Amino acid sequence: MQFEQLRALAAIIDEESFEGAADALRITPSAVSQRIKALEASVGQIVVRRGSPCTTTEAGSALLRMARQVQIIEAETRAALGNGVAARTVTPVAVNADSLATWFVPFLAEAAGWADTTLDLRVEDQDHSSTLLRQGDVIGAITSDPAPANGCRAELLGHMRYLPAATPALSERFRTDDGLDFTRMPMLQFNAKDDVQQRFLNAHGVTETPPKHLIPSSEAFLAALRAGLGWGMIPELQLGTDLTDGFLVMLEEDAYQDVPLYWQTWTLKSERLNRITEAIRRASRQLH
Template sequence: MNLEHLKALVAVIDEGTFEAAADLLRVTPSAVSQRIKALETSVGQVLVRRRLPCTTTGAGALLLRMARQVQVLEAETAAALGAASGPRVHLPVAVNADSLATWFVPVLHRAAAWGDSALDLHVEDQGYSSQLLRDGTVMGAVTSDPVPVSGCRVELLGSMRYIPVATPGLRRSFSGPGGLDWAAMPVLKFNAKDTLQQQLLAAKGVQQAPPTHTVPSSQGFLAAVRAGLGWGMIPELQLSGELADGALVRLEEAAHQDVALYWQAWSLDSHRLARIGTAVREAATEQLRPGTGQEPSGPSRAGSTRQK
């Protein structure tokens, strides 16, 4: 498992093609191809699916994960030995878009001062980000999964509260003597993975989905609710002034859903990985509600919500 071969594997997967990987490594595409073939020969298995973009096989995911760890440890060892500063080490991290738009922002401010690292964010639903840890795509993830991925540590960060809101006009239009007509009132969803609204409708006994609009953007989702396109579950942290100024109203005063969030990261003795973990933990402590999730017992999934 030659170090240059492992670097080629990371480059091919991150860049998506052999040609782009060659540009990154400043070699020819043929050289990249030869390194991948040599790595596959050394382990006796196909590691890369040659498609657009290139992806790893199951065996390739194991090698990719190790290759990322080796790159981080190599850079930190070189720094400890007093070597001249090399290129920034990429730190791939998964975070859901609702978090990225709210409580995660202080992490970005902290990362701006890290001259030795480059943050590589992957926006993924908190109920699905654990898979990115399993296949080696990321080194850490904000997830709703309390069960640690094999070789990872996990800790509870806190809970993000979602509130069902709409414009006053929309609520009036679908209010009657018996209350809100949940079965007829238009609703929003972020994408197919977003089940927050569906869960509330199910609790109201609504069997058939009402008119549903899809808005796959955190800021766009809030803008669509403000425009009266439909009602939606909005993070409490994102409603900075809309409830106070009356632009939006709660559909039910006490209705909400708390989603427990966890930080999962590889069990790697790395200063860079520990540093981003500290930044995530401190930002979560300052802004998230105290967690009520399941505390796992040690290294080794929770409800899917959405990635907004």
């Protein structure tokens, strides 16, 4: 296998197609196809599933991880041999939406000063983001998975605390002599993978599924909560003064769920990866 072949593989996955990869690499789609065919011939396996978007096979995922690592090492080597300024390298990182909307922002402020890095943030639920790391799609992931992926290390950053909240009007509307009627009160859910609300309901013995609204945006989720569309588990870091100002109320005093967040990244020795890790550690000090 050759560097050009690995570059073509990474470009196809990043751009989601052979044509997009050709534009990014400034070569023809035919040249991209030839490089992938040569790569597949050298390893004796199919590495790319042709589709929309293109995805890697299991063998392709292993090669994609190598391609990402080669890109970082190559950029740092060129800088060491040149004028000391590394060319900008695309750095894909997986992060969950709630983190991106809250404690992760200071990391972005630090990254703004890096002349050698452009970020490619992949937003994925914290329970599933480590999958992107295992597939080679990203070089690091904010995840709730404590088990490091193969060839990676994991460190606990802290816990994101979620509080059950709603508007006072919605809470009163569904309050009964026995407490809140969670089977009838509408619930907000980030997406189909989001089960933090369901875990709260399970803890309260609620077996029926309440009406639910899917709100696939952290900012819109908070806006929907404030609008009274439903109740939801909201990150404490995102609430601001909503509770003290009375715009929202806790559905149950002292009730919360702490979700652990880990930073997983390769064990590769790299100044760039070390810098990213240190910046994420500093930003995560806001967590419990």
